[in-house]
Amino acid sequence: MNNKEALVICRCEEVTYGQVFATAKEHKCTSRELKLRTRAGMGFCGGRTCRVMVDRIIESIVPNTEEGDIPLKYQPPIRPVTFGTVGENHE
Amino acid sequence: MIDVIVIGAGPAGLAGAISCAENGLKVTVIDEFVRPGGRLLGQLHQEPSGEWWNGIKESEHLHNEAQKQSIDIRCGVSVYNLEKDEDAWNVHTNIGTLTAPYVLVATGAAEFPIPVPGWTLPGVMSVGAAQVMTNVHRVEVGKKGIIIGANILAFAILNELQLAGINVERIVLPEKSPLSKNAGEPEVVMKSLLNAAHLAPSPILRFGSSFMKNEGFRKLGMKFFPKSGVKVNGTPLQLRKAALEILGKDQVEGVLTADIDVNGNVIKGTEKVYEADFVCIAGGLYPLAELTAVAGCPFKYVPELGGHVPHHSEKMETPLEGLFVAGNITGIESGKIAMAQGTTAGISIAKHAGKGSTDINEKLEQAMKNVHTVRQNAAIQFNPEVANGRRKIYELWDVFYGKEQDTLQEIG
Numbered sequence A: 001m002n003n004k005e006a007l008v009i010c011r012c013e014e015v016t017y018g019q020v021f022a023t024a025k026e027h028k029c030t031s032r033e034l035k036l037r038t039r040a041g042m043g044f045c046g047g048r049t050c051r052v053m054v055d056r057i058i059e060s061i062v063p064n065t066e067e068g069d070i071p072l073k074y075q076p077p078i079r080p081v082t083f084g085t086v087g088e089n090h091e
Numbered sequence B: 001m002i003d004v005i006v007i008g009a010g011p012a013g014l015a016g017a018i019s020c021a022e023n024g025l026k027v028t029v030i031d032e033f034v035r036p037g038g039r040l041l042g043q044l045h046q047e048p049s050g051e052w053w054n055g056i057k058e059s060e061h062l063h064n065e066a067q068k069q070s071i072d073i074r075c076g077v078s079v080y081n082l083e084k085d086e087d088a089w090n091v092h093t094n095i096g097t098l099t100a101p102y103v104l105v106a107t108g109a110a111e112f113p114i115p116v117p118g119w120t121l122p123g124v125m126s127v128g129a130a131q132v133m134t135n136v137h138r139v140e141v142g143k144k145g146i147i148i149g150a151n152i153l154a155f156a157i158l159n160e161l162q163l164a165g166i167n168v169e170r171i172v173l174p175e176k177s178p179l180s181k182n183a184g185e186p187e188v189v190m191k192s193l194l195n196a197a198h199l200a201p202s203p204i205l206r207f208g209s210s211f212m213k214n215e216g217f218r219k220l221g222m223k224f225f226p227k228s229g230v231k232v233n234g235t236p237l238q239l240r241k242a243a244l245e246i247l248g249k250d251q252v253e254g255v256l257t258a259d260i261d262v263n264g265n266v267i268k269g270t271e272k273v274y275e276a277d278f279v280c281i282a283g284g285l286y287p288l289a290e291l292t293a294v295a296g297c298p299f300k301y302v303p304e305l306g307g308h309v310p311h312h313s314e315k316m317e318t319p320l321e322g323l324f325v326a327g328n329i330t331g332i333e334s335g336k337i338a339m340a341q342g343t344t345a346g347i348s349i350a351k352h353a354g355k356g357s358t359d360i361n362e363k364l365e366q367a368m369k370n371v372h373t374v375r376q377n378a379a380i381q382f383n384p385e386v387a388n389g390r391r392k393i394y395e396l397w398d399v400f401y402g403k404e405q406d407t408l409q410e411i412g
């Protein structure tokens, strides 16, 4: 692997540019599918840093996708929370 | 009972909270940072008029005003979900769920990351992180730095680092790639910098402002752009050099660079290593709109505003009943504009809640006008086409919601 391919895109799940790029190239899929296949953006932070990059990789590979077309899909919780918090246990 | 929950204690959120309270509403403000002020806290620059814009002072001023109005401000609290049941919004936070009929989302902006090989080394940070460490926490980020990425935010923060006595050796571009997009293309970067001449008092950029608006001149200008760069407050801005990799064993030790052509392609054989003990990556800003997205607000992609923004009116309403927005979530602009938008949102909320005196409509018009005035006089403008972007979103609002509501009223 050269340095560019070994470049870490998703720090939480330690997914590299090489992995995300190769998967996108093979499947020519949506951002969501790319996330599910590589786990980029599915770690502790919820993709706060890497979601933009995952989207950009899709844009660069899948024909006719523009930055504006990729829907802004977010799911709660948008911040890391404990199960206790979600269960409304605030002790 | 809380009437309004404001998410974000930046200039937009605080100004919004103050104007809600002035009009008789009971307000709670939530922010995940340890103190109120948002991105204002890091800002320090001189306006063209010579006056200094000191963000910490501005924040303190807003905070005092808010306290006078008995506004409840809770810092260190994160909102992780926002949803509505029949008639009230539920704001889910790490200290429990708060409920109110009105919510103002003023969550500001976030930085675009530009990954560069080696960017996980200690000593690499976003340029915004360097700003917060320097101006808010007063921690020296390093002794010898390199900024990767040339944009207005990078220039503003370069000045702040210099004021703090921190040495920034050079500004280079990221290598052109699908991830850096046009942040790696010298000509595009040059074009985007033309309206930043006053922040980068250098002859070439000032010369640029008048001449380089012409594409032919710009190409020529880039072709003959000095290899050693032009000085921005003493720091060379090297638009014809790209960072290929950040080097170091346990922490940053340097940056491997190469010369690039006018289009950003690397010229082989020109590789060179520059020493550094910290690196700032400047990728630019986009509106941080996650909460309005989970709330179900529709979006529009408007490049002039920095990315996806929630549909909203000039009165800062969203299509969702009781949900309002203000500040950088509606488009990337400077702190003063965020404040003016916050005031508008506050008055707008008061109006919806049936509060305020008989002149509330007048006040609202006045506040909207003030946003324009502040924009026209802004010292920092992140996108030269921002006014166009604003127009697009308000037109969209009229098409989707304004007229529709009018006709509904006529029929109903």
Ligand SMILES: Cc1cc2nc3c(=O)[nH]c(=O)nc-3n(C[C@H](O)[C@H](O)[C@H](O)COP(=O)(O)OP(=O)(O)OC[C@H]3O[C@@H](n4cnc5c(N)ncnc54)[C@H](O)[C@@H]3O)c2cc1C
Pocket: A079, B007, B008, B009, B010, B011, B012, B013, B030, B031, B032, B033, B037, B038, B039, B040, B042, B043, B044, B077, B078, B079, B080, B106, B107, B108, B109, B110, B111, B127, B128, B129, B131, B153, B156, B157, B285, B288, B291, B326, B327, B328, B329, B333, B334, B335, B336, B338, B380
């Ligand atoms: C790194 C950076 C540097 C900047 N530097 C400058 C500069 O030098 N000059 C300039 O004019 N403009 C600068 N800006 C632009 C800046 O966004 C505006 O000047 C202005 O601060 C925007 O005000 P705001 O109230 O919309 O958002 P902000 O000032 O960003 O305030 C938003 C607040 O919301 C809080 N928040 C966000 N999400 C949540 C959540 N889920 N739960 C709880 N709280 C939340 C944040 O903690 C933050 O305090 C900078 C922006 C950034 C991101």
